[in-house]
Amino acid sequence: MTDEIRVIPPAHDPDDVWFWEGVREGRLLLQACADCGVVRHPPLPMCGACHSTDWTTRESAGVGTVHSWIVSVPPGAPSGPGRIVVLVDLADGVRFVANLVDTPVTTVANGMAVRLEFRDCGGTVLPQFVPADPTADGGVA
Amino acid sequence: MSARPAFAGTTVIAGIGHTEYSKDSGRSELQLAAEAARAAIADAGLTPADVDGLVTFTQDANDELLLMRALGIPEVRFLSRTPNGGAGAYGTIQHAAAAVAAGAAETVLVYRAFNERSGRRFGQPNQRVTPPGWNWYLPFGLDTPAKTYALAFQRYMHRYGLTNEDFGRYSVVARRHAATNPDAWFFGRPITLAEHQESRWIVEPILRLLDCCQESDGGVALIVTRSERAHDLPHPGVTIAAASVDHLVEGSVMHNYYHHDLAEFPEAAALGRRLYDQAGLTAADVDAAMLYENFSPVVFLQLEAFGFCGPGEARDFIADGHIDLDGSLPVNTHGGLLGEAYIHGVNNVLEAVRQLRGTAANQLADPERILVAGGSSGLILEAVR
Ligand SMILES: [Zn+2]
Numbered sequence: 001m002t003d004e005i006r007v008i009p010p011a012h013d014p015d016d017v018w019f020w021e022g023v024r025e026g027r028l029l030l031q032a033c034a035d036c037g038v039v040r041h042p043p044l045p046m047c048g049a050c051h052s053t054d055w056t057t058r059e060s061a062g063v064g065t066v067h068s069w070i071v072s073v074p075p076g077a078p079s080g081p082g083r084i085v086v087l088v089d090l091a092d093g094v095r096f097v098a099n100l101v102d103t104p105v106t107t108v109a110n111g112m113a114v115r116l117e118f119r120d121c122g123g124t125v126l127p128q129f130v131p132a133d134p135t136a137d138g139g140v141a
Numbered sequence: 142m143s144a145r146p147a148f149a150g151t152t153v154i155a156g157i158g159h160t161e162y163s164k165d166s167g168r169s170e171l172q173l174a175a176e177a178a179r180a181a182i183a184d185a186g187l188t189p190a191d192v193d194g195l196v197t198f199t200q201d202a203n204d205e206l207l208l209m210r211a212l213g214i215p216e217v218r219f220l221s222r223t224p225n226g227g228a229g230a231y232g233t234i235q236h237a238a239a240a241v242a243a244g245a246a247e248t249v250l251v252y253r254a255f256n257e258r259s260g261r262r263f264g265q266p267n268q269r270v271t272p273p274g275w276n277w278y279l280p281f282g283l284d285t286p287a288k289t290y291a292l293a294f295q296r297y298m299h300r301y302g303l304t305n306e307d308f309g310r311y312s313v314v315a316r317r318h319a320a321t322n323p324d325a326w327f328f329g330r331p332i333t334l335a336e337h338q339e340s341r342w343i344v345e346p347i348l349r350l351l352d353c354c355q356e357s358d359g360g361v362a363l364i365v366t367r368s369e370r371a372h373d374l375p376h377p378g379v380t381i382a383a384a385s386v387d388h389l390v391e392g393s394v395m396h397n398y399y400h401h402d403l404a405e406f407p408e409a410a411a412l413g414r415r416l417y418d419q420a421g422l423t424a425a426d427v428d429a430a431m432l433y434e435n436f437s438p439v440v441f442l443q444l445e446a447f448g449f450c451g452p453g454e455a456r457d458f459i460a461d462g463h464i465d466l467d468g469s470l471p472v473n474t475h476g477g478l479l480g481e482a483y484i485h486g487v488n489n490v491l492e493a494v495r496q497l498r499g500t501a502a503n504q505l506a507d508p509e510r511i512l513v514a515g516g517s518s519g520l521i522l523e524a525v526r
Contacts, residue, residue: 009270010279013273016273041399070288071345083281
């Protein structure tokens with residue numbers, strides 16, 4: 001199903017180039033202030049808590065829960081395969097937009113536990129999520 | 142009352158003007174702006190030579206100096222633009238009023254004009270990422286405003302157990318108000334809840350087509366000046382009792398995903414507190430509201446944030462008829478952006494002015510105070526008696 005999906009690839013942005021390098025290495029990197037340690041997402045060039053411009057990256061544990069979700073139907077192909085877009089409350093303490101895959105739409109629920117996987121989506125590798133417990137109701141399709 | 146800025150209660154909207162609202166104006170955006178401005182200046186009983194300030198949106202394509210030439214305005218001494226599209230729509234009035242109260246200008250023309258249906262359509266899918274910031278959304282399929290907003294609306298529906306039919310009850314009201322407003326694109330075309338429920342899904346199960354604002358061509362304009370000056374003008378004007386733009390850290394206009402609870406609208410709640418403080422009022426003092434609705438759920442979130450009903454109560458508030466013309470808080474009496482037209486929310490200000498003058502198509506019985514808001518920017522306008 002993923003090979004039918006047309007993905008708009010990320011564009012070059014000097015403030016997040018490190019994130020996409022991490023994705024290519026199979027790691028979900030989050031930005032953390034080098035001075036006060038606050039993890040922030042989306043990333044910024046300065047820490048709003050202490051004004052430091054020094055930051056480091058922290059690899060996400062890749063687990064969290066679904067805060068909200070929609071089905072994104074591709075433009076111009078309303079009967080085509082939809083992508084489940086999720087807001088994930090990461091255990092790292094930040095909220096992150098991604099997709100939920102291998103999950104029937106009828107089983108998606110706010111609060112469900114999910115875990116990170118990297119998938120090739122129409123030629124673009126993206127961080128995606130799958131149900132944390134594939135044996136739970138609604139597991140792998 | 143310490144929060145009262147100099148412009149609150151000392152400035153007025155003295156004139157309003159607009160073009161027809163259509164899907165294909167057949168003329169340039171500059172012409173729409175000039176026609177709306179010409180009408181607003183005439184409505185105020187002024188001449189172009191009286192205008193010495195101009196305010197519009199950062200997104201407006203109409204150059205101030207070209208508009209000056211088109212109108213024959215000989216000289217201006219104040220220009221300003223406000224960010225954030227429709228969410229910042231009412232910041233234009235705040236800028237104009239603040240400039241007037243500070244003496245930076247005497248008479249400010251506020252305008253917004255576009256061919257948003259026949260030209261560039263905001264609702265069409267994005268084709269590529271535009272940095273900065275969009276890498277976090279577009280690659281994951283949030284390629285339209287409907288999807289982008291729906292991701293937050295879902296949390297509101299989940300929290301309070303709403304269905305799309307609940308949102309449809311607002312759309313029915315908006316279209317009923319538009320049906321008796323000759324300026325509205327949907328004049329004479331009310332809808333039933335069943336028709337709403339038969340319209341196609343845009344983001345299932347959250348938004349249907351009839352939950353979405355229109356795409357419109359048109360121009361609107363208005364004149365802001367000092368209250369004292371307006372005494373000599375044909376219309377007494379409506380007083381700008383409050384005007385504010387409120388944003389909170391971690392907020393976002395389009396991707397407002399990072400506050401703790403997405404079933405609330407904290408920017409609107411902050412805005413409401415600010416507006417009531419400035420005007421020395423409470424929600425109970427407001428006679429009607431013009432609420433920006435790019436999508437119907439935004440009305441629900443704003444009704445709750447501004448204190449017209451409690452959290453999660455907007456569904457019953459609307460179903461029980463409170464926002465109807467004969468309700469306790471009539472909302473979008475012209476049909477709003479769903480029913481009248483999408484002129485980026487500025488047409489809602491014109492409706493508030495008409496209601497307070499007593500000249501609206503769906504005239505309420507002597508409203509005295511109207512709240513006009515778009516989530517993070519808003520006004521309270523008061524009738525001059
Ligand atoms: Zn810091």
